[in-house]
Structures are given as C-alpha cells and as structure tokens.
Amino acid sequence: LEVIGSVEPRIAEATRQELADQRASLKLIASENYASPAVLMTMGTWFSDKYAEGTVGHRFYAGCQNVDTVEAIAAEHARELFGAPYAYVQPHSGIDANLVAFWSIIAHRIEGPWLQKFGAKNVNELTEEDWESLRHEMGNQRLLGMSLDAGGHLTHGFRPNISGKMFHQQQYGTDPETGLLDYDAVRAKAREFQPLVIVAGYSAYPRRVDFAKMREIADEVDATLMVDMAHFAGLVAGKVFTGDEDPVPHAHITTTTTHKSLRGPRGGMVLAQEEYASSVDRGCPMVLGGPLSHVMAAKAVAFAEARTTEFQAYAQRVADNAKSLAEGFLTRGARLVTGGTDNHLVLLDVTSFGLTGRQAESALLDAGVVTNRNSIPADPNGAWYTSGVRLGTPALTTRGFGHDEFDKVAELIVDVLSNTEPGATKAGDPSKASYRLGDGVAVRVKAQAGEL
Numbered sequence: 073l074e075v076i077g078s079v080e081p082r083i084a085e086a087t088r089q090e091l092a093d094q095r096a097s098l099k100l101i102a103s104e105n106y107a108s109p110a111v112l113m114t115m116g117t118w119f120s121d122k123y124a125e126g127t128v129g130h131r132f133y134a135g136c137q138n139v140d141t142v143e144a145i146a147a148e149h150a151r152e153l154f155g156a157p158y159a160y161v162q163p164h165s166g167i168d169a170n171l172v173a174f175w176s177i178i179a180h181r182i183e184g185p186w187l188q189k190f191g192a193k194n195v196n197e198l199t200e201e202d203w204e205s206l207r208h209e210m211g212n213q214r215l216l217g218m219s220l221d222a223g224g225h226l227t228h229g230f231r232p233n234i235s236g237k238m239f240h241q242q243q244y245g246t247d248p249e250t251g252l253l254d255y256d257a258v259r260a261k262a263r264e265f266q267p268l269v270i271v272a273g274y275s276a277y278p279r280r281v282d283f284a285k286m287r288e289i290a291d292e293v294d295a296t297l298m299v300d301m302a303h304f305a306g307l308v309a310g311k312v313f314t315g316d317e318d319p320v321p322h323a324h325i326t327t328t329t330t331h332k333s334l335r336g337p338r339g340g341m342v343l344a345q346e347e348y349a350s351s352v353d354r355g356c357p358m359v360l361g362g363p364l365s366h367v368m369a370a371k372a373v374a375f376a377e378a379r380t381t382e383f384q385a386y387a388q389r390v391a392d393n394a395k396s397l398a399e400g401f402l403t404r405g406a407r408l409v410t411g412g413t414d415n416h417l418v419l420l421d422v423t424s425f426g427l428t429g430r431q432a433e434s435a436l437l438d439a440g441v442v443t444n445r446n447s448i449p450a451d452p453n454g455a456w457y458t459s460g461v462r463l464g465t466p467a468l469t470t471r472g473f474g475h476d477e478f479d480k481v482a483e484l485i486v487d488v489l490s491n492t493e494p495g496a497t498k499a500g501d502p503s504k505a506s507y508r509l510g511d512g513v514a515v516r517v518k519a520q521a522g523e524l
C-alpha cells in the first residue's frame with residue numbers, strides 16, 4: 073500500500089478501507105470468498121504486462137514461453153481436479169466463460185451437421201452466400217435455462233444479457249409446492265421447445281441437481297448440455313458433490329467462475345468433453361480479448377490449493393455450515409425457500425418479516441451483515457425489490473466459522489429483521505425500499521458479530 077500510496081494515495085486509502093470494511097462485517101454474499109495470500113500475490117506480478125492471444129504453443133505474439141508454462145499448468149491442474157478431458161483457463165469472468173461456451177456450441181454445429189448441408193469440408197470453403205444462410209441458422213437457435221426467480225443466472229437466457237438476445241429462449245422453473253427442480257417438467261419443456269442448448273446450474277437454488285438426469289433429457293432432444301457451476305465449483309472440487317451431482321462427467325461443456333466457492337482469483341474457466349475442445353480453444357479471439365496471464369497463474373495456484381485434503385475439508389464445512397445456518401433460521405421461525413439447503417447457500421423468504429428483499433438487505437447492511445436481495449419463486453415484489461435474501465457460507469467458513477458461529481449469525485439476522493419495519497415514501501405511500509431499523513439494533517448486532 074505504501075508503493076501504491078506514493079503514486080495515488082486515494083487508491084491506497086480505498087484499498088485500506090476495503091480491508092477494514094471486510095474485516096468489520098459479516099460477509100454472507102454467496103458468490104464471495106477470501107482468496108489466500110498466495111493467490112492474491114500471484115495476481116500482482118509482471119505477467120500482467122504480457123500479451124498472449126492464442127493458446128499454449130500457438131500465440132499471435134512472440135516471447136510467450138513463460139505464459140505457456142503458466143497456462144499449461146493451470147489447465148493441467150484443472151483437468152486433474154475436475155476429471156475433465158479438456159480445460160480452458162483464459163476466460164476473464166463467468167460471463168465470459170459462458171460466452172465462450174455458447175459460441176463453441178454454435179461453432180461445433182457449424183463445423184458438423186450445418187457444414188454438411190453446404191457440401192463443404194471446412195468453414196474456409198463456405199461462400200458468402202453460405203455464410204448469409206448460416207447467419208440466419210445461427211440466429212434461430214433455442215436455449216432452455218433455469219428461470220431467474222427459481223435461481224438461474226442472467227447468462228442463462230435473460231434479456232439483459234446477450235444470451236437472451238442471441239437465442240430464442242424459454243425457461244424451466246421449480247415445483248410451486250416444494251421449490252425443487254421438477255425433472256419431468258424440464259423434460260416436457262425440452263421435448264416441446266427442442267433447444268440447441270440446455271443450461272443447468274444456478275446462482276440461487278439451495279439444493280443439489282441431478283446432472284445425469286439433465287444429460288438424459290438433453291440427449292433425448294439432441295441438445296448440448298451446458299452446466300454453469302460458477303457457484304458450487306468448490307463443492308465439486310472438494311468432492312462434496314460426486315456421482316450424479318458432479319456436472320463435469322455428464323455435461324458436454326461445464327463453465328465456472330474461479331473466485332466463488334472455489335476460492336481462487338476473479339476469473340472464469342470452461343471444461344469440456346473432447347469433441348468440444350477445439351471450438352472452446354478458440355475462445356480468444358472469438359469472444360475474448362488477450363488472456364490475463366497473471367490471473368491464469370493465480371488460477372494455477374488456487375487449483376493447487378483445491379487439490380489438497382484441507383480444501384476438501386473446507387468444502388465439506390461450507391455445506392455443513394449452510395445446514396447449520398438453515399437450522400438456525402428454521403428453529404427461530406423464519407421461512408426458507410425449499411425449506412433448507414444442501415449446498416453452500418440459503419434463500420431466506422423475508423415476506424415472513426413483512427419486508428421486501430431490498431428493505432431486508434439494507435437493514436442488514438446497517439448492522440454490518442452483508443448479503444444480497446434475491447428473487448424467490450413467483451416473487452410478488454419482482455426482480456428489483458425482490459422478496460428474498462440470499463446467504464452463503466463460503467467466505468465466513470474461510471474465516472473459520474463453524475456450527476455455533478452460524479447459529480449465532482442466524483440469530484443476529486433474525487434479530488435485525490424482526491426489528492425492521494417497512495417505511496413509506498415522502499408522499500406517505502407504502503414503499504418497497506425505505507425501512508426503519510429499531511433503535512440500538514445495529515450497534516447491538518455489530519458488537520455481537522465482532523465477537524465471532
């Protein structure tokens with residue numbers, strides 16, 4: 073920070089303040105974690121200065137021998153860690169990884185059945201007329217993903233993201249009674265919609281998914297199964313999810329972020345079956361800019377950490393702690409979507425406290441509890457105000473929290489929410505955003521959180 077401060081003191085100060093804030097609050101955002109010092113330090117090196125478009129051994133720039141070493145090690149660790157035939161470690165983020173996957177699925181079809189229609193052996197033989205017709209074909213593809221309010225992600229076919237614009241899209245949801253995935257309903261939708269891509273995976277679904285079943289459905293309609301394991305990659309690496317709950321052997325393509333439960337640097341990755349390897353490999357420059365070599369190096373370090381038995385124990389604690397947190401809420405009368413959890417997150421339905429997600433999130437933040445508001449199935453308050461708060465255990469588990477601490481966290485959250493009332497607009501109408509937190513609650517909760 074001294075070195076940074078000698079150039080731009082305000083950035084040094086903001087960095088110092090960020091550390092202080094993270095230390096002073098309870099970080100319960102399900103997609104966040106604390107990367108190790110080794111991972112953080114690997115990101116601050118001279119690899120940041122290097123351009124390296126292309127792939128290992130096939131770069132558009134000279135002098136990439138050390139980047140080649142780094143990328144090859146990161147990919148090798150990733151393949152071993154997840155038992156994947158192929159790993160592409162260049163994506164800069166989860167969204168980028170999904171874009172690489174979408175384009176590689178389309179490229180795979182262009183080079184396969186679509187190419188045959190034009191009687192061409194490879195894409196170089198296609199005429200401008202052929203491309204015109206191909207562009208039409210590409211623009212008519214369909215994607216089936218999990219709906220946002222059931223826990224899916226924006227990149228799974230929603231309008232604000234390119235996936236919702238480049239594909240005709242439909243969504244599958246969860247059972248209205250149980251909140252659980254209904255595979256028969258997914259199958260029926262897939263049969264009717266005949267998608268090119270079925271996306272499984274989630275940001276806010278608190279249960280396990282049977283990926284073998286999802287693959288069966290995809291095969292039935294000749295779709296590519298893409299699994300976005302961004303949220304639970306740490307539980308896959310840590311062998312908490314195995315067999316049918318491990319997406320990698322079942323999906324044609326698996327994408328992930330590296331910074332959530334996997335506890336690596338901020339970034340993305342694509343794992344693929346052999347038949348998709350060559351199209352995924354062209355992610356840069358197809359949809360990605362030059363690789364962030366310093367981040368690829370940090371991914372290699374994080375994957376080396378994730379291979380250890382210590383990481384497996386950590387991953388198991390993340391899942392156990394989520395159960396403790398859920399029990400802590402249920403014993404205090406709070407309502408959870410699906411009634412519990414079997415992964416790293418809990419989705420609290422705050423309508424039982426008479427609040428919107430936005431009000432609950434803000435009141436909790438005042439008390440030093442950092443969460444995010446989240447839609448719940450058939451959300452009466454829509455995607456902006458929402459009716460839920462999503463809570464994850466990866467970050468506080470890294471800090472060493474166990475059963476007792478998470479039970480206390482549930483107690484503190486219930487304390488805040490039971491002492492929060494919905495507020496009104498300036499005109500006196502009911503508001504979905506303003507709120508009144510009871511006197512002294514924030515101080516009381518912060519003090520108790522500080523003791524954890």
Ligand code: PLP
Nearest residue numbers: 165166167225274275300302329
């Ligand atoms: N996929 C899922 C399931 C996510 O939850 C997220 C982010 O929260 C992403 C993709 C996007 O990741 P990033 O923010 O790294 O682009």
